[in-house]
Amino acid sequence: MFAYALRRLLLAVPVLGVISVFVFSLLYLTPGDPALVMAGDQATPDDVERIRVSLGLDRPPLERFGGWIWRVLHGDLGHSIFSGQPVTYMIGQRLEPTLSILAAGVIVSVLVGVPVGIAAANRRGGPIDRTLSVAVATSYAIPVFVAGYALAFVFASWLRWLPVEGFTPLENGVGPYLRSLILPALTLSVLFTALIASVTRASMLETLSQDYVRTAAAKGAGRMRILFHHALKNAAVPIVTIVGGGVATLIGGAVVIENVFAIPGIGTMTVDAILHRDYPVIQGVVLLTSAGYVLINLLVDLCYVLLDPRIRY
Amino acid sequence: MLRRDVLRGLVFGGLAGAAACGRGGASAANTLRIIHSQNLASLDPVTTTEPATKDFAFLTYDQLVAVDANFTPRPQMAEGWTLEDNGRSYLFALRDGLKFHDGEPVRSQDCIPSIRRWGARDGFGSLAMSFVDDMQVVDDRRFRIKLKQPFALLPDALGKATASECFIMPERLASTDPTKPLLEALGSGPYRFLKDEWVSGSHAAWARFDGYVPRAEPVSGTAGGRIPAIGRIEWSIISDPSTAMAALMAGEQDYWDTPPAELIPTLKGDPNIRVASRNPAGGYMMLQFNHLQPPFDNLAVRRAVAMAVDQRQFLNAISNDPALRRPCYSVYACGTPYASEAGADILKVADITKARAALQAAGYQGEKVVLLGLQAGPSGSLAQVADDLLRRMGMNVEFVAVDFATMAQRRQSKAPVAQGGWSVFLTGWTGGDILNPAVNPMLRGAGVKGFPGWANDPQLEDLRHQWAAAVDPAERQRLATAIQVEAFSTLPYIPLGSVFGQVAYRSNVTGVFPAPVAAYWNIGKKV
């Protein structure tokens, strides 16, 4: 298994290489020039040129790309063109909010979706099952920001139970931290819960029709024991898969949610960087999220070993 | 299963605990929480003219000279200045007790490089520097500026309230290259910037600088005593206006710097919120032409557009409240000394039919007009109004929606429209930016060397030089009017009128005063 993990990590390197080249080329082609954005309305063309030179933007693209790769290999992701702060520092500041929302969203979705899926599978065609079908179809159809505004209106503006916007870091207290997470996580889970529930249901249905389940029932095992002890463990593989793959989708939702709830996360930082053409930040974020994605996939695959002893690498 | 139940228990327990605690800490009463719509991206007010950096600089730094409510320059860090040698030399003296945030005293050796660095980038500043012969340190608290010829506007330049302003920085920072942005902030202003708490795009914070010695006079414009009236200031960058409004109404924030006009009635309806107009100078929108390419290289076509523009209609797109809109038929900010309606007849025609006829007479053959507009925001809305107007005149318009980085680049293009050029775009300035011929970057005729648009009018340039060199105020007044008359006959751009922004704040916020910039000194909170 160790050899498998190593092989996977090595395979990831060309993927990251492809991504880096792609992003760099894209930025090179993009109109709009950070030197101009920075220089402002009143700058003379000479000023702009001097800024461009001091930023190193006048060098040929291959040289800039090569320089960037070299620094990345030394752990240096460069500095933001506008604020001058190191990209690694900026990402570090914004990781906690984004990861918190993503984790909270996934946890809520799993905690709600899995039991609902099990209940739906338990009585196929019953009321929970039918509601679930409708819920799945609808939850794909609500734009994230509409859900966000609606939830904020009800729980923050009207009931005043929760804060409207902002993020309180964990170091300021567990209570405020969790309170600031609830609305964004709920909004995110609107997308994901129905999907998890439906995958759980399908997976449970398949497992429940297996021979060994029928054997256990014949031996007199209770419904609960069958559902949880036998079926769920084996049904878990596809659920874990969906969670792993869903992270990429959730990040897209997180970008909009960060915008609506004014959360200082990586999503809004990247959108701002794209609109301002802050190249080092864009390249750094894309590289890190891709690496993160590869890592998550590896973790998911390694999880399978825990869940399904038949799987061996 | 046990594991899942434990996890569920933790989450619910945490939620219950969370409900019991309040939000924020005990220091909320001593913190002014401001919703700042624009992000603080750069810490250098010389290399960038972004409004957020300007607001940051006014808190963190201090000025030698500051203009008051009548735009008259008054001493700020300076105790005063004396004119020597028939107006060809200024002797400045600094006040007692001025210190930077690291405890070091402010000296002449800090002021001179600061002025130089500012003068290298700013329009009014470089105009001023062109008159300067030399700047010399007399002693730690006094320095002299020697001029090549008398320049009465030096204090106005040093004290101007529009980007970029002249702020005094420590010698070390002020000696850096004016095209390299500063990455640290060490000022002598009423508040100290807390760089460790700064998250670009999200929030920023300042703490009161106890060593600050404010002037004794009351505030007037940017002049007067800049008293730090509260212990801590926090900015939250909230770009979504409905979220910002909800936060202000819920009491999570204390002050909102730019509420959109449509939300003002709702804010006014809340008994805990006050709405006020702080900036008497307002915002001025303009339609800028590309003078190098058809069709707007033709003066008659530009005049036809001027005949179509109805300032009252345009401004309706920003605000329905008549009190907040003011048509202004001058190239200067209305209500300021140089404003008049001399030569403005063409702007008052406001008749589409006449405009269409004039367009035909001008020989317009259907050449493509590319209108550059932002995709979102009030500027984007106005661009759509302009698009509609030009279409109704009968022009062949293509509206190209871009983000501001692309806009900044595309409007540099002098190429024909078919090769990625542009014909017209909208831009806006504050009243302070168009106060006089020195600060207004579009009131120029410098041709290809000037601001994008590249109006070529040697007569205008000549009048501007004469104005800058004039010593007698009455002569300056006459020349300013002459500049306006010239501008309205050659039309480098078309003014679209002015809009007044308002701010909103909770009723327990005190000390809000009218000022041409977002000044956060003097403002505190009752508990």
Added chain:
Amino acid sequence: MSERTDTALRDLVTARRSPEVATLRLRRARRPMPVAWEVLVGVGLLAVVAALAIFAPLITPIDPRALALDQRLLPPTAGHPFGTDDLGRDLFARVLYGGRVSLGVGVAAALLSALAGATLGLIAPVNRALDMLIMRIVDGMMSIPAILLAIALVAVAGASVENVIIAVTVVETPRIARIIRAAVLSLRERPFIDAAVTAGSSWPRIILRHLLPGVASQLIVQTAFVCAAAMMIEAGLSFIGAGTPPTTPSWGNIMADGRSLWQIRPNLIFIPAAFLSATLIGVNLVGDGLRKALDPDGTRA
């Protein structure tokens, strides 16, 4: 994701492990299949929305681009059944014409992604090196969050409906490519492909005549889902300010225009959202129904 996970997904509802169940299903499959209720409801919803969009000029005489600055932000009235927006434009007209753009983006992006994705997915398994190359690129594209990629692409090429379609296509093609490739890989093991290879058919012929029909049902189902995703991405892009240009209405940018005002004029967001949701529900129902009808025990991923 690895091949292991693709297989896991595929085996999800396929009762492969139990041969008797498979035979049972096969027997049942020979009877004529009733059309699933999902397809009926879905197609019905889509037909209504599409009709409103296509026949917009007949339904309302108002020009959706006509400004009326003295009639800004009106609530629904007789003259303006949905009210007006912040530049006085009639919301009813804008929503109807906006449907043309949103539906257009959805359908165009779906068809283009299907074409590109199917092509990639069909030719990748032909040989090992090609497969590695294509799949690395596909993996790379999939690991960049979709919305960020779309924003960047629109920033490169400028804001226009065509560029939004291209951006969405680039973002969604990898997903289809992966699914089709997985389907092809499993089909490849089937005896009839072996037979064709033995008989000496060239690879292009095998792809077109044997593999393509085999994956067709998968492709149709996935195209429906991509259509839904495309419309959602367009809404998200416009919301952030990087989508279709503001003069031409689309549901996404109508909502974006109205986002600051939704507390005083909720109609500006909720009416286009309702239309968008109805369309997405319709598309998802059709996709679900097609999946049940075309692929009851097939290679579903």
